[in-house]
Amino acid sequence: MSDETSVGAVDVTYRGIFQKNLAGVITKELVKAARREDKVGGTVQRYGDSPERNGIPAKQFAVIADDMDSLRVEMTKYEPENVVVVCVMDDTLTKGVESWAWYGVRPINVNLAPGGTLLVVSHRSPEELLHWIPRRTYDWTLAILPGEPSFGGLWVYNDDGTDYRTMGAVSRVTGGLISLDSLIAQAGSAKNPDLRAAQLREGYESVQMHPIAAGVGAQDTYVPVEMPDWTQMREGLVVPAVEVGKNNTLFMKYTTRTTRPLVKFDTCVKCQICYTVCPDECFIPTPEGHYDVNYEHCCGCGICAQSCPVSGCIEMVDESVFESNEPLHKVFESDPAAYEDLRAEKVAQAGGANPHYGIY
Amino acid sequence: MTTTQETAPAPEREEIITGCDAVAQALRLLDVDVLAGYPIRPYDSVMTAVSKMIADGQMDAEFIVAESEHSQFEIGKHASLVGARAFIGSSGVGWMYGMEALVVTASLRLPVVALVGNRALDDPGAFGVEHNDAMMVRDTGWLLYWVESAQEALDTTLLAYRVAEDKRVMLPCALSMDGAFLTHSQHMVRVPVADTVSAFVPPYELGDRRFHPDNPVSIAPQFNEDWVMEARRQSDAGMRRARAVIAEATADFHRVFGRGPADPFVDSYRMEDAEYVLMGMGTVGMVGKVAVDRMRAAGKKVGFLRVKWFRPFPQPELRALLRGVKGVGVVDRDYSFGSNSHGGVLYTEVAAALYPEPRRPVLVPFIAGLGGREVSVDNLLEMEETVERATADGVADLTCQWIGVRGPDSDPRDVAATAEGGVR
Numbered sequence A: 001m002s003d004e005t006s007v008g009a010v011d012v013t014y015r016g017i018f019q020k021n022l023a024g025v026i027t028k029e030l031v032k033a034a035r036r037e038d039k040v041g042g043t044v045q046r047y048g049d050s051p052e053r054n055g056i057p058a059k060q061f062a063v064i065a066d067d068m069d070s071l072r073v074e075m076t077k078y079e080p081e082n083v084v085v086v087c088v089m090d091d092t093l094t095k096g097v098e099s100w101a102w103y104g105v106r107p108i109n110v111n112l113a114p115g116g117t118l119l120v121v122s123h124r125s126p127e128e129l130l131h132w133i134p135r136r137t138y139d140w141t142l143a144i145l146p147g148e149p150s151f152g153g154l155w156v157y158n159d160d161g162t163d164y165r166t167m168g169a170v171s172r173v174t175g176g177l178i179s180l181d182s183l184i185a186q187a188g189s190a191k192n193p194d195l196r197a198a199q200l201r202e203g204y205e206s207v208q209m210h211p212i213a214a215g216v217g218a219q220d221t222y223v224p225v226e227m228p229d230w231t232q233m234r235e236g237l238v239v240p241a242v243e244v245g246k247n248n249t250l251f252m253k254y255t256t257r258t259t260r261p262l263v264k265f266d267t268c269v270k271c272q273i274c275y276t277v278c279p280d281e282c283f284i285p286t287p288e289g290h291y292d293v294n295y296e297h298c299c300g301c302g303i304c305a306q307s308c309p310v311s312g313c314i315e316m317v318d319e320s321v322f323e324s325n326e327p328l329h330k331v332f333e334s335d336p337a338a339y340e341d342l343r344a345e346k347v348a349q350a351g352g353a354n355p356h357y358g359i360y
Numbered sequence B: 001m002t003t004t005q006e007t008a009p010a011p012e013r014e015e016i017i018t019g020c021d022a023v024a025q026a027l028r029l030l031d032v033d034v035l036a037g038y039p040i041r042p043y044d045s046v047m048t049a050v051s052k053m054i055a056d057g058q059m060d061a062e063f064i065v066a067e068s069e070h071s072q073f074e075i076g077k078h079a080s081l082v083g084a085r086a087f088i089g090s091s092g093v094g095w096m097y098g099m100e101a102l103v104v105t106a107s108l109r110l111p112v113v114a115l116v117g118n119r120a121l122d123d124p125g126a127f128g129v130e131h132n133d134a135m136m137v138r139d140t141g142w143l144l145y146w147v148e149s150a151q152e153a154l155d156t157t158l159l160a161y162r163v164a165e166d167k168r169v170m171l172p173c174a175l176s177m178d179g180a181f182l183t184h185s186q187h188m189v190r191v192p193v194a195d196t197v198s199a200f201v202p203p204y205e206l207g208d209r210r211f212h213p214d215n216p217v218s219i220a221p222q223f224n225e226d227w228v229m230e231a232r233r234q235s236d237a238g239m240r241r242a243r244a245v246i247a248e249a250t251a252d253f254h255r256v257f258g259r260g261p262a263d264p265f266v267d268s269y270r271m272e273d274a275e276y277v278l279m280g281m282g283t284v285g286m287v288g289k290v291a292v293d294r295m296r297a298a299g300k301k302v303g304f305l306r307v308k309w310f311r312p313f314p315q316p317e318l319r320a321l322l323r324g325v326k327g328v329g330v331v332d333r334d335y336s337f338g339s340n341s342h343g344g345v346l347y348t349e350v351a352a353a354l355y356p357e358p359r360r361p362v363l364v365p366f367i368a369g370l371g372g373r374e375v376s377v378d379n380l381l382e383m384e385e386t387v388e389r390a391t392a393d394g395v396a397d398l399t400c401q402w403i404g405v406r407g408p409d410s411d412p413r414d415v416a417a418t419a420e421g422g423v424r
Helices: A021-037 A068-075 A090-095 A128-129 A162-173 A179-186 A192-206 A273-277 A303-307 A329-334 A334-350 B021-027 B046-057 B069-081 B090-098 B099-107 B150-164 B194-200 B228-257 B284-297 B313-321 B345-354 B377-392 B413-420
Strands: A007-017 A038-046 A057-065 A082-086 A111-119 A141-143 A207-214 A236-239 A260-264 A283-285 A292-293 A314-318 B011-019 B036-037 B062-065 B086-090 B113-118 B143-146 B171-177 B186-192 B217-219 B266-269 B276-280 B302-307 B309-311 B327-332 B362-368 B400-402
Touching: A007 A021, A007 A090, A021 A038, A021 A057, A021 A162, A021 A179, A038 A068, A057 A068, A082 A090, A082 A162, A090 A111, A111 A162, A128 A141, A128 A207, A141 A162, A162 A179, A162 A192, A179 A192, A236 A273, A236 B186, A260 A292, A260 A334, A273 A283, A273 A303, A292 A329, A303 A314, A314 A334, A329 A334, B011 B021, B011 B143, B021 B046, B021 B113, B021 B150, B021 B171, B021 B186, B021 B194, B036 B046, B036 B069, B046 B062, B046 B113, B062 B069, B069 B090, B069 B099, B086 B090, B086 B143, B090 B099, B099 B228, B143 B150, B150 B171, B150 B194, B150 B228, B186 B194, B194 B228, B266 B284, B266 B313, B276 B284, B276 B345, B276 B377, B284 B302, B284 B377, B302 B313, B313 B345, B327 B345, B327 B377, B345 B362, B362 B377, B377 B400
Parallel strands: A007 A082, A082 A111, A111 A141, B036 B062, B036 B086, B086 B113, B113 B171, B143 B171, B276 B302, B276 B327, B327 B362, B362 B400
Antiparallel strands: A007 A057, A038 A057, A141 A207, A236 B217, A260 A314, A283 A292, B011 B186, B143 B309, B266 B302
16 A cells, blocks of 8 residues: 555456355455454455356455545446555456456556556466566566465355465555555464464465566556447437458456367368357358357357267367467468477467366 | 328228228228238237238238247247238237237337227226226337327327338337227228338338348347347337328328328327416317316317327427416326326326426326226326316425225225325
């Protein structure tokens, strides 16, 4: 928390449904611990993200303030200001955040206050993560808390300590927005206080901080959505339709994806099933009858991989090993052997295809 | 009322028909494309009349009987969306059951016209008139009109489509008609010919909003907080513009048909030098005028003011007509439990409309005729006397009186009500 303001917010950006309880525990426990320091607080669920869908980027904020008036002002906002730390609960969220409101894909650090910290739960290196994270005009810190993305099932709480380790890391990277002692004291009322205290300390100690200078990171291509006034909007809630064969540029969905379908084109039997079952019309017919994937609009649901009749033809592969949303069939067209090398390399890099993904 | 006639009066034939029949005749003359229906008394007489005309080959329209009011109204909405002139209607709780569809029809700015045969809301199950049913959409962007006679029902149906479909408005319009007293009573009605009607109401054109394969658009996507307020402001603008369009259309009605109302918004009866005024909506206007005639004959300066368009509400007319009046009695055929002075909806609206006036008349709320109970001339004479007495006593805020209800003004067992003063 800076000296000028008496209020600071912790943004927990998470995968909808799978990590909802995780975000809830982190934000609520931070607020309760802050009360031990005579601070006041509350949490704000990003309303535009509700109702959540599986995997869709969603946010919950913990707002910590020195006085009630500062808190009241922030609690009536959709997104509280002065975000001193953004907790990224799955490193593939560094691709950006597209909730189901009409905001387009927003950078993961779009609301980070100058000097703030992006805290990512990940096993990746800063360089790998910066591939997706846009540069800022101010200095900030990239903090990495070593760990796997903690996914619960549908609405289920996955009690693997990620919540308490993240809280410990928040204390460290904010320089004591909430002290480690207060967090440990608050955990005293939990079921396993010793385990929680150990997890808090582990997070506090294992988080690695990397200062990022202004201008370092991916190119920032984000353009806020244009908001016409009421005399400029078409009447009757009419918007132009998306043309046949094109996709909605205002709602792309790829930020929901944690694994992507990777197609082994040389085994494809051209049955069209993937093309038919894809809910987002992401399969693009090629002249020879294969189906290329539109990775900008693929949400990674895995229905194609589940439906493909050829074993190993469509596999779901960890999104974080890919560097862009470029379609891949053109690589296959120019050199099938090179494509197979690339495909095998990515699958290996990801530690193999995800065999259980998309069970529904 | 006389107006300059640019054309010869249109040929009309006279028929003795009900209010519902009169609306059906208007629908035939308007060549309405899609009629959706679901039966409920008393509105359903219009379904009977229309289906007979279609069966007899007098009318060419899609008549769809839905499985509920919600579906009925959605059919009307979607028909309107593809460019068809559409008609829906209901009564009482039927109107309520389709409320979601009614609300979206207004927010999509679709000029569907509806008939509400006003009926008491359940429970108890009753067929008689109360105005609460149609009132339920009063804040949602529906144009609302209360008619008094079958002739007015026919004429206003023509006006309703003309105003609703006007590019400057594009809002749905509900025509309210007192159940039984107008839906099921027959009046002499002048029925115009189709050519005249088509000269008055141009074809329905939805323009670039028309939902059609040649015009690929997406309607009503999920909007969040960054867009909704602008959409609401657009509906508000349509409603604000409706006043001028109604005035223009009413003037044009005179030109085309050689007859029509003196004032587009209110029906003022012997108001010229009135010191006391009774107000109401719907068929209470008929007895109201008789009561005024009797009081005038007895030397009292009394007038009757009937609100016709309830949305947009005729604030300028009410301010002008009630300026200098000593006392006003507002007769509500509806209720709004717990509202100001425990009066009805019309009372509250009139009180608000007059608030900017530097000198306001004494305003006395009455509730009468609920559930189809008759409102008699004697009831109105009694109300006028109460207004005069309240004005003489200088009572600024009278608690609403129920007229024609069995029992005393306040419950003698209710100590709290007595301590408050109750009602006289």
